[in-house]
Amino acid sequence: MPLQLEIVTPEARVYEDTVESVVVPTTTGDIGILPGHIPLVTEVDEGEIIVEKGGSSQSLAVSKGFAECVGDRVSVLAENAIQMEEINEEEVLAAQGRAEKALENMQSMDPEEVERLETTIRFARAQLIVKKRRR
Amino acid sequence: MPSTKEIRRRIKSVKNTRQITKAMELVAASKMKRAQQSALAGGPYASLLAETLSQIALRNEDIEHPFFEKREVKTRGIILVTSDRGLCGPLNSNLFRELVQIKEAVKFVSVGRKGTQFLSRTNRDLIAEFEIKDDVPYLKVKQIVEFMVEKFLDREVDTVEVLYPRFVNTLVQDPTFLSLLPINDFSEVIEKLRGGKPEDHKPIEDNRSFKFEPDVNTVLKTLLPLFVNREVYQAILSAKASEHSSRMVAMKTAKDNASKLLDSLTLQYNKARQAAITQEILEIAAATAANA
Numbered sequence: 382m383p384l385q386l387e388i389v390t391p392e393a394r395v396y397e398d399t400v401e402s403v404v405v406p407t408t409t410g411d412i413g414i415l416p417g418h419i420p421l422v423t424e425v426d427e428g429e430i431i432v433e434k435g436g437s438s439q440s441l442a443v444s445k446g447f448a449e450c451v452g453d454r455v456s457v458l459a460e461n462a463i464q465m466e467e468i469n470e471e472e473v474l475a476a477q478g479r480a481e482k483a484l485e486n487m488q489s490m491d492p493e494e495v496e497r498l499e500t501t502i503r504f505a506r507a508q509l510i511v512k513k514r515r516r
Numbered sequence: 517m518p519s520t521k522e523i524r525r526r527i528k529s530v531k532n533t534r535q536i537t538k539a540m541e542l543v544a545a546s547k548m549k550r551a552q553q554s555a556l557a558g559g560p561y562a563s564l565l566a567e568t569l570s571q572i573a574l575r576n577e578d579i580e581h582p583f584f585e586k587r588e589v590k591t592r593g594i595i596l597v598t599s600d601r602g603l604c605g606p607l608n609s610n611l612f613r614e615l616v617q618i619k620e621a622v623k624f625v626s627v628g629r630k631g632t633q634f635l636s637r638t639n640r641d642l643i644a645e646f647e648i649k650d651d652v653p654y655l656k657v658k659q660i661v662e663f664m665v666e667k668f669l670d671r672e673v674d675t676v677e678v679l680y681p682r683f684v685n686t687l688v689q690d691p692t693f694l695s696l697l698p699i700n701d702f703s704e705v706i707e708k709l710r711g712g713k714p715e716d717h718k719p720i721e722d723n724r725s726f727k728f729e730p731d732v733n734t735v736l737k738t739l740l741p742l743f744v745n746r747e748v749y750q751a752i753l754s755a756k757a758s759e760h761s762s763r764m765v766a767m768k769t770a771k772d773n774a775s776k777l778l779d780s781l782t783l784q785y786n787k788a789r790q791a792a793i794t795q796e797i798l799e800i801a802a803a804t805a806a807n808a
Contacts, residue, residue, distance in 0.1 A: 420571075422726055424730070456567075
């Protein structure tokens with residue numbers, strides 16, 4: 382019985398497929414999920430999701446969110462997610478730099494803006510982690 | 517029969533109206549496209565979130581969290597989502613019609629100027645008003661929700677609901693109550709978000725109890741507020757899509773009506789002109805005949 386994996390962000394459904402196993406980065410370390418896993422709800426940390434399908438593996442970068450596993454269905458709800466192939470390292474670094482620079486004078490900013498920048502930085506970090514591991 | 521001059525003046529004014537409504541239709545159409553896209557894109561996330569929570573709630577009935585606390589409903593808390601501007605067909609008035617039917621005491625939070633105007637005109641209990649522009653910022657929505665949730669926790673209101681025009685398609689918008697707190701029945705929420713029948717989304721057969729990482733309270737502490745925020749966010753996106761769709765349709769009807777009126781006015785004008793010419797010829801002919 383293979384797993385039904387679904388990775389969804391507020392902007393789009395990033396990934397949807399039947400897979401053999403998936404590794405999810407959680408706040409308490411990576412968790413590997415195989416078919417028949419007990420029902421699980423966990424917090425997802427920024428990092429790499431590794432999907433095993435038909436002998437090949439695929440990886441995605443995610444930032445904070447939740448993962449749920451019930452029966453043969455695994456759902457990942459994340460702030461942001463992107464397939465490894467689509468990551469553009471230079472752009473990510475630039476975005477991270479910009480956000481960090483803007484955050485330097487965070488006292489004078491409204492909390493909305495600070496939160497938005499922090500989200501950007503988190504996602505940038507996750508993408509860089511994934512890129513680094515693949516080299 | 518009105519004189520040709522009068523008809524000409526009317527034709528001019530109808531032409532102007534048509535031009536304005538046409539421009540508004542085009543603007544609404546382009547905004548509608550964007551609003552519909554973002555409303556549809558956010559749908560899967562919001563419904564999956566609701567499904568996840570319903571799975572948890574279904575299996576762990578002993579969850580203790582203030583969001584699950586059911587108490588006697590004395591005051592309902594309603595977030596009313598309307599448009600800022602008018603000329604969008606029956607969109608807002610449909611919502612107000614739903615509102616007047618409520619018998620219980622209600623405290624309102626209004627999003628959108630039309631709603632604020634209506635509530636203050638009818639002397640209802642408006643505790644806060646917010647304005648949200650066309651690009652809906654999630655963090656702004658979060659503030660609104662947190663404000664309302666605080667009132668719920670302080671027992672100022674006993675429910676938290678959203679009344680908004682739910683986007684079904686370009687022609688149909690459905691005034692909808694989305695009940696968020698206390699959290700009890702998810703099937704309703706899921707149904708409204710997915711737009712399908714509840715039978716289609718049966719809970720998955722797996723009766724082993726849930727394992728939580730790191731633990732139940734940590735997960736629920738972040739998951740529940742996220743759920744409420746996201747559902748309201750989705751509702752507001754949907755309301756924006758409804759607003760622009762409704763306005764586009766209203767403006768298209770107005771434009772079509774103006775065109776039709778213009779046709780009949782032009783016909784009337786030509787008839788009047790022709791009558792005047794015939795009259796003149798007759799007079800000349802009569803004068804010549806008399807002189808001969």
